[in-house]
Amino acid sequence: MKLTSMDISTTASASSIVFDALRKAIIQGQLEEGEPLRQDEIARLFNTSRIPVREAISRLEEQGLVRTQRYKGAVVTELSPKETREIFDLRALVEPEIIKNAVPLMTQELLATAREKCAAFSASKDPMEWGDLNRDFHETLYSASDLTFFKEIARNAIDRVERQIRAQLVMSNGMERAGREHFAIIDACEAGDAKRAAELTRLHIEGAKESLLKHLPGA
Amino acid sequence: MKLTSMDISTTASASSIVFDALRKAIIQGQLEEGEPLRQDEIARLFNTSRIPVREAISRLEEQGLVRTQRYKGAVVTELSPKETREIFDLRALVEPEIIKNAVPLMTQELLATAREKCAAFSASKDPMEWGDLNRDFHETLYSASDLTFFKEIARNAIDRVERQIRAQLVMSNGMERAGREHFAIIDACEAGDAKRAAELTRLHIEGAKESLLKHLPGA
DNA sequence: ATATTGAATATTGGATCCAATTTAGTGTAC
DNA sequence: GTACACTAAATTGGATCCAATATTCAATAT
Numbered sequence: 001m002k003l004t005s006m007d008i009s010t011t012a013s014a015s016s017i018v019f020d021a022l023r024k025a026i027i028q029g030q031l032e033e034g035e036p037l038r039q040d041e042i043a044r045l046f047n048t049s050r051i052p053v054r055e056a057i058s059r060l061e062e063q064g065l066v067r068t069q070r071y072k073g074a075v076v077t078e079l080s081p082k083e084t085r086e087i088f089d090l091r092a093l094v095e096p097e098i099i100k101n102a103v104p105l106m107t108q109e110l111l112a113t114a115r116e117k118c119a120a121f122s123a124s125k126d127p128m129e130w131g132d133l134n135r136d137f138h139e140t141l142y143s144a145s146d147l148t149f150f151k152e153i154a155r156n157a158i159d160r161v162e163r164q165i166r167a168q169l170v171m172s173n174g175m176e177r178a179g180r181e182h183f184a185i186i187d188a189c190e191a192g193d194a195k196r197a198a199e200l201t202r203l204h205i206e207g208a209k210e211s212l213l214k215h216l217p218g219a
Numbered sequence: 220m221k222l223t224s225m226d227i228s229t230t231a232s233a234s235s236i237v238f239d240a241l242r243k244a245i246i247q248g249q250l251e252e253g254e255p256l257r258q259d260e261i262a263r264l265f266n267t268s269r270i271p272v273r274e275a276i277s278r279l280e281e282q283g284l285v286r287t288q289r290y291k292g293a294v295v296t297e298l299s300p301k302e303t304r305e306i307f308d309l310r311a312l313v314e315p316e317i318i319k320n321a322v323p324l325m326t327q328e329l330l331a332t333a334r335e336k337c338a339a340f341s342a343s344k345d346p347m348e349w350g351d352l353n354r355d356f357h358e359t360l361y362s363a364s365d366l367t368f369f370k371e372i373a374r375n376a377i378d379r380v381e382r383q384i385r386a387q388l389v390m391s392n393g394m395e396r397a398g399r400e401h402f403a404i405i406d407a408c409e410a411g412d413a414k415r416a417a418e419l420t421r422l423h424i425e426g427a428k429e430s431l432l433k434h435l436p437g438a
Numbered sequence: 439a440t441a442t443t444g445a446a447t448a449t450t451g452g453a454t455c456c457a458a459t460t461t462a463g464t465g466t467a468c
Numbered sequence: 469g470t471a472c473a474c475t476a477a478a479t480t481g482g483a484t485c486c487a488a489t490a491t492t493c494a495a496t497a498t
Binding site: 038039040050054068070071072073 | 448449450451
């Protein structure tokens with residue numbers, strides 16, 4: 001008799017678990033900008049040694065989410081207004097291309113779930129979940145695209161300004177406006193108008209950038 | 220009496236040294252695509268333990284230069300023609316923006332050294348150094364730009380297709396053509412015509428992509 | 439009071455050892 | 469000869485220990 005390969009839930013490595021958890025904590029703002037990451041504190045938290053923690057931190061550094069100095073350790077990266085602007089400019093360049101590529105590949109199912117997420121975002125009253133719902137909507141649309149590297153870039157760029165995005169959503173009428181723009185984007189996607197969806201995405205990002213930078217000092 | 224700060228050569232960490240060496244070996248093609256990276260072999264090579272090696276490898280994976288499987292180790296990433304095309308498309312999107320931003324910031328010194336490197340590239344008869352000279356020229360131009368994240372993206376994208384770029388330079392008249400295009404780009408830079416320099420850069424990348432994909436099977 | 443020295447503590451970087459898993463190879467039955 | 473089980477070697481992931489450096493803070497001199 002032959003056993004099926006079972007494929008036991010591929011237990012992730014400790015370093016991956018720590019990496020994911022730290023990444024999430026950083027982009028959700030649970031760790032403040034400039035806050036140092038103490039290796040053995042984190043190790044105790046996850047019941048591991050410092051080895052996987054160090055590996056996780058070095059990967060976070062490679063992604064730009066933390067920066068480290070020899071013998072001083074890692075701190076959560078802080079972005080200047082100028083750097084924030086640059087990342088939004090990068091997003092405004094890359095993400096429309098993803099949408100343009102994605103629209104012809106979107107299935108009816110995907111459009112349906114995207115519209116659901118769009119509605120869920122606009123319906124939410126809890127500011128704590130706005131960031132996740134917003135991201136969820138965009139990632140659903142992007143998931144139809146087969147531009148893996150473009151998506152990788154976008155994901156990292158969004159990671160780096162996730163905190164600012166969350167701030168932008170709660171400030172003034174950021175949430176209301178984002179909701180309107182989301183509906184416009186998905187309308188264009190359903191209409192199969194890739195160019196329009198891309199342009200609306202660009203404007204969506206540029207708009208967020210402007211409203212954000214209005215509230216920041218320089219740049 | 221006061222001593223000048225001396226600034227003793229900040230001895231880099233072992234993991235950084237290993238990382239840099241491996242990265243260089245990969246992009247220069249000394250390590251074949253798909254070739255596995257054995258941790259203790261590398262450790263012996265650098266007279267260190269496997270700890271810094273593992274950190275270096277995890278950073279390489281974060282950059283997409285290797286991919287790893289749990290308990291199986293890391294192998295040098297292989298790119299399908301489709302993926303190669305996508306990375307060149309990414310470059311064609313991002314690098315013109317860097318040049319457009321850089322042109323107004325270029326000093327006379329920078330233009331002079333860039334022209335020297337441009338000439339050095341075209342004058343070189345040794346195919347082994349074409350890749351480095353080509354990269355050197357482009358990085359010199361990009362160095363004038365203050366778009367740090369754009370440059371980060373470009374650097375990584377170039378890393379990932381560096382082997383293909385080298386192949387493209389030696390095939391057919393790739394070298395001759397690249398030389399011509401380089402001179403055209405730097406002419407536009409010296410003329411202060413940022414838009415033209417950007418467009419020429421885009422065409423330079425698109426051209427390399429086309430001539431490369433002509434010699435590859437699918438996509 | 440302020441600056442400076444120096445020891446104690448905290449923290450990171452790396453080496454060595456052990457555990458978990460894969461891979462290679464060997465033998466055996468058919 | 470081939471398929472299968474089983475052992476041994478190779479390889480990676482992680483824990484513990486030690487070394488190198490930074491930070492803190494008390495003691496001292498000016």
